Amino acid sequence: MDVHISLDGRRDLSGQIYRQLRAAIRDGRLRPDDALPPTRELARRLDVARNTVSVAYDRLMGEGYLTGRVGSGTFVSEAGTPAHAVTQGSALRPRPVWDSxxxxxxxxxxxxxxxxxxxxxxTGLFPHATWRRMLGSEQHGYGNPVGHKGLRAAIARHIGVSRAVRTGPGDIVITSGIQQALDLICRVMLEPGDRVAVEDPGYPPAHLLFRSLGADVVRVPVDDEGLCVDALPPNARIVYVTPSHQFPLGVPMSLRRRTALLDWARRHEALVIEDDYDTEFRFGGRPIEPLQNLDSSGHVVYVGSFSKTMLPSLRIGFLVAPAPLRQALRAAKYVSDWASPMGTQAALARFIDEGLLxxxxxxxxxxxxxxxxxxxxxxxxxxxxxxxxxxxxxxxxxxxxxxxxxxxxxxxxxxxxxxxxxxxxxxxxxxxxxxxxxxxxxxxxxxxxxxx
Ligand SMILES: Cc1ncc(COP(=O)(O)O)c(C=O)c1O
Structure with missing residues (x-):
């Protein structure tokens, strides 16, 4: 292991090496069984006499921080390291919301x-070998924040046909799963203390995200027609729903409720987030029309994911932005993590285009x-x-x-x-x-x- 030691001047060089190694062991940067460089090698790197390093090692061995193993070298010993590294004295604390x-x-x-x-x-039934073949593409740059062009086009076609979502590649931003899509939308829409209405019961990771961003999360009951639109708080800025397969109850939102929700969003100038996370797997009945398709006034952002249809580990999702939010959502993706991995996106575009998805x-x-x-x-x-x-x-x-x-x-x-x-x-x-x-x-x- 290349342990970092910086020497100051030419005095007490053994002491300096000793103190820096001891500190690295005590605060957990060097852990039990980590190998130290041989004395000769470290001496050469630091441009000091070999004996200078040996003296420091001997002292650390004498105090139990290091052990020597004949023929294999010098190692950090179990006894010399604390159970966990503690940095004391700092008054830094996360915002209280992170306690919960x-x-x-x-x-x-x-x-x-x-x-x-x-x-x-x-994940066992996923065609891993085929996927590995797709992954070979040469995509080494930072990439476009909104996502791989071919993938955006493939997604627009896919959800246009399979879900009747009205969109084109220019409306789509590729995200790291639905979770990041929600994060970007909130960054663009919410001031601290703004209200977000969510379904109860609902999808906890989304609720946790909203709370972590300082939103006032209001739970709205769900019955056998989906979200009870009459119970929405009047000043909600965002309403987050799972209309085609309510999470976790599974009920689809009735057409009456979907129409009422869109009407409500229009009257209150609120944004509806439509999370369509797993409707590709439908076993009977008619698929319900997405809110995005019924919306004529640009109050819906549709979010989707490849976590269920492909693999959660891909961390690929997307949002379909209504026109007024498009530029801000693109910029939010850029400041958040620049872009999602381009190689994976290129492979997914091929996977969809070749009919494999x-x-x-x-x-x-x-x-x-x-x-x-x-x-x-x-x-x-x-x-x-x-x-x-x-x-x-x-x-x-x-x-x-x-x-x-x-x-x-x-x-x-x-x-x-x-x-x-x-x-x-x-x-x-x-x-x-x-x-x-x-x-x-x-x-x-x-x-x-x-x-x-
Ligand atoms: C309601 C809901 N939304 C979204 C997701 C998927 O999110 P992601 O795309 O971040 O994996 C899930 C996964 O379980 C979910 O249940």
């Missing part, structure tokens, strides 16, 4: 045998439909399914709080989420949310036996 923000769902380390986690596609979606739709049917027709009798015909998860309501049952299930290796984890309201309906992207049909059948 943590990744969701909480990172559970229990071993999982039956994985009903939500929002995870089956459509083929993969068709295949996965059949697979997920079989899992959806298996799950929904075999739920135990204490659960009542919330009807839904799309996506990668279903919700089932319970009469009582399922938390004790969930504790037992988790101990038996079942990863599952409660409805309460998607809501902050005390009166959240008791229920469970079953993802079926990461679990095979065999796993579903066996896992359901433990759902009691």
């Amino acid at each position: 923000i943590a990744p969701w769902p909480s990172q559970d380390t229990a071993p999982v045998t039956y994985d009903f986690r939500v929002g995870v596609p089956d 459509a083929r993969h979606i068709r295949r996965m739709r059949r697979e997920y439909q079989a899992r959806h049917e298996l799950l929904t027709t075999n739920l135990p009798s204490w659960l009542t399914l919330v009807p839904c015909a799309a996506g990668l998860h279903v919700t089932a309501l319970a009469k009582d709080d399922p938390a004790p049952a969930v504790t037992r299930m988790r101990a038996a290796g079942v990863a599952i989420m409660t409805l309460a984890e998607c809501s902050r309201s005390e009166s959240a309906a008791p229920g469970l949310v079953f993802g079926y992207g990461a679990i095979t049909s065999t796993g579903i059948a066996k896992g359901l036996e433990l759902v009691r």
